Amino acid sequence: MKVTIDMPMVQRCSVDECAYNHDSCCHAKAITIGDGVHPGCDTFLSGSTGHTRASIMAGVGACKVGDCEYNDDLECSADSIEVAITGDTAECMTCKLH
Structure with a gap:
């Protein structure tokens, strides 16, 4: 059984140090963003x-x-x-904090 979910795509990832990144594209099935406060990419490997x-x-x-x-x-x-590097962290650059 496959589950199909409509979710936003990772349009671009410039984190070359991530194992999921190939040619500025993320090839994980899905990523998780954030720790409650900061928009870090929890899937970064x-x-x-x-x-x-x-x-x-x-x-x-x-x-x-x-x-x-x-x-x-x-x-x-x-x-x-x-997703891009900010300091030493892979972060969602699309995140807009209130």
């Missing part, structure tokens, strides 16, 4: 690429950033998101 299926494009499975305007009952309501 440090390592070389090549451990992912290139046919899979990541969606945003959950958003735990309570103050993000796109957080709708712990789900992202943005059309798509971008």
Whole structure:
């Protein structure tokens, strides 16, 4: 059985150090954003690429950033998101805090 869920896609990921990143695309099935306050990518996995299926494009499975305007009952309501490095953390750059 497969579950089909409509979720925003990770449009671009510039975190080259993530094992899910290949050619600026995230190839995890779904990512989780945030720790309740900060919009960090909880799915970030440090390592070389090549451990992912290139046919899979990541969606945003959950958003735990309570103050993000796109957080709708712990789900992202943005059309798509971008992930990039801020300092030493992979973060959702689409997050807009209230």
